Amino acid sequence: MADQPAGSITLPNGWIPRAYQEPVFEYFKNGGKRAYLNWHRRSGKDDLALHFTACQAMQRPGNYWHMLPAYSQCRKAIWEAVNPRTGIRRIDEAFPEAIRETTRTQDMLIKFINGATWQLVGSDSFDALVGSPPVGLVFSEYALADPRSWAYLRPILADNDGWAMMITTPRGKNHAYTLHNYAKDDPNWFVSTVTAKDSGLFSREALIREKAELIAEFGIDEGEALFNQEYFCDFHGATAGSYFGSLMTEAENDDRVTNVPYEPNLPVSTGWDIGVGDAMTIVFAQQVGLETRIIDYYEASGESVQTAVKVLQSKPYTYDQHVMPHDISVRVWSDNAKTRYQTALELGIKPINLVKRVKVVDERIHMIRSAFPKLWFDKKKCRVLIEHLKGYKKKWNPILKEWSSTPEHGPESNGVDALGCYLTGVRPVVKQKSVSSYLQGKTYAGVW
Numbered sequence: 001m002a003d004q005p006a007g008s009i010t011l012p013n014g015w016i017p018r019a020y021q022e023p024v025f026e027y028f029k030n031g032g033k034r035a036y037l038n039w040h041r042r043s044g045k046d047d048l049a050l051h052f053t054a055c056q057a058m059q060r061p062g063n064y065w066h067m068l069p070a071y072s073q074c075r076k077a078i079w080e081a082v083n084p085r086t087g088i089r090r091i092d093e094a095f096p097e098a099i100r101e102t103t104r105t106q107d108m109l110i111k112f113i114n115g116a117t118w119q120l121v122g123s124d125s126f127d128a129l130v131g132s133p134p135v136g137l138v139f140s141e142y143a144l145a146d147p148r149s150w151a152y153l154r155p156i157l158a159d160n161d162g163w164a165m166m167i168t169t170p171r172g173k174n175h176a177y178t179l180h181n182y183a184k185d186d187p188n189w190f191v192s193t194v195t196a197k198d199s200g201l202f203s204r205e206a207l208i209r210e211k212a213e214l215i216a217e218f219g220i221d222e223g224e225a226l227f228n229q230e231y232f233c234d235f236h237g238a239t240a241g242s243y244f245g246s247l248m249t250e251a252e253n254d255d256r257v258t259n260v261p262y263e264p265n266l267p268v269s270t271g272w273d274i275g276v277g278d279a280m281t282i283v284f285a286q287q288v289g290l291e292t293r294i295i296d297y298y299e300a301s302g303e304s305v306q307t308a309v310k311v312l313q314s315k316p317y318t319y320d321q322h323v324m325p326h327d328i329s330v331r332v333w334s335d336n337a338k339t340r341y342q343t344a345l346e347l348g349i350k351p352i353n354l355v356k357r358v359k360v361v362d363e364r365i366h367m368i369r370s371a372f373p374k375l376w377f378d379k380k381k382c383r384v385l386i387e388h389l390k391g392y393k394k395k396w397n398p399i400l401k402e403w404s405s406t407p408e409h410g411p412e413s414n415g416v417d418a419l420g421c422y423l424t425g426v427r428p429v430v431k432q433k434s435v436s437s438y439l440q441g442k443t444y445a446g447v448w
Contacts, residue, residue: 009098011058012051020194021048027190028052028163035190036142036166036183041230043199045167046078049138050094052165057116058099062135062162064118069144070410071122078120078140079108123149124411127301135162142168144391146411147175147384148299170235172245173252174387177235196231207231241393241403243365244416247372248390257386260293260378262286267320268295270312271422273414274328274340280308281418283385284317287426293376297385299415305340309347323353323425325417355425362405364420371423388415 017025021044024035039045046066053064068074081090095110095118102111108120121129123139126149133156139145150164157164168176183189196202202210210231215223222241228234251257262268263286271283280303284296298311312319328340344352377386392412394403407413 009096011055011099013054013093013096015047015051015093017048017051018044018199020192020199024048024165024190024192025052028056032190033157033161033163034183034188035164035192036180037192037194038168038170038180038233039192039194040196040199040233041169043194043201046081046140047083047090047094049140049165049167050078050090053118053136053138054094054099056136056163057112057118058114060135061112061114061116062160063132064116064136064138065121065134066118066138066140067121067123067126067145067149068140069122069146070124071120074108074120074122079105126152133157133160135160137162137164139164139166139168142166142179143171143174143176144168147387150179170229170233172229172390173235174390175383178383180235193233195233202231241396241408242390243392243394243407244368244372244389245393247369248386251372251375251377256376257379258376259380260295260376262295262317263288264316264318268317269320269422269426270322271418271420271426272322272324272328273417273421274325281414282308282311283415283418283422284315285422285426287428290374291376292371292374292423293378294382294385294419295378297382297415299384305343305347305349308344309349312349321351321353321427322349323355323422325421326354326356328354353425353427355421364417364424365407367423368416368420385415385419388412389419392416 123145184191211227282298
């Protein structure tokens, strides 16, 4: 530091990594490209990522993204966030003025003096991001991110020899759990789990007090699950406030989340949800005796009915009915002023059962909960739907300290609505063959 030229700056800027944070820097310094940090709440995940990115940006000019689950979270969570210990904005600590050329508050982008850029983005709009792709990517709270975003961006980083850092606290056995289990056995990944006991950031008394407060707010079962999730990185606790989390856990324990093959002797029915500017979701199901087998799932954003037709035709299924919400008869789905219903029929999606949307959300939720003991899910093809069902939860009222009676609208809503639509409007299969006749000689886990 004594020989440092006047006006120069050393990165990271006055920030000293904690002992458990140092191995991450060392890993990337030695050429590593993929890191998964499963760390407890308030362990400094974002601070680490910001300071690390600053160092990387000065060494390799390029575009760097810090991706939160939703773009709407970026400004408050990172751009305007202040370090309570110093009173300085976190981005100002990580990216001092000396290394900046411009700062664009409107789109939360910083351009550095060497031409590199850093920007805040959301996983909920990954397919709408334009411009040069990133060479460095931080997934903040990856467990809450849209899992399709990593699938979309991974080949881009592979092509430009870029790096990615997933920083998260668990949210049950979802896509983050799956990636964690894969990465820990892959020598190309750096995986670190740091619990509150490992970091030593909290005293025993502080943890006891935190656990007691969570139990007081959420009840003993949910409060304890939340404590273990947030401070001991436990993947097994259901999402707090989840409508179907415990039911999905029960389905997994009963082996109803498994390999559920398509039975060609029986037709497939579909259930849809079509939002304006939201995702189009399709549930593919077969009725087998008293069982409802969800064998496939499709989800896309901003796609046309023509795309949906291609998706249906690309699958080996024989369809007998398509259950859609009643409002497709009034919403335009094309450029020729025809309703979505008319367009769908002309393109061969028929017969269509139109069902009215349930006005009282509790009725739809009750319907799904009542059907759950008879539901089976293909664990691979329906992975995203399963995650949606686990994550679909009530709104939390921070003032009253209680759950509201309405669900929180998020990426999970469309998949849940598609399943609810199917269960509401599916009609009995006509002349269904005897179950025993086509299952004879076939066995797989959990039948009957």
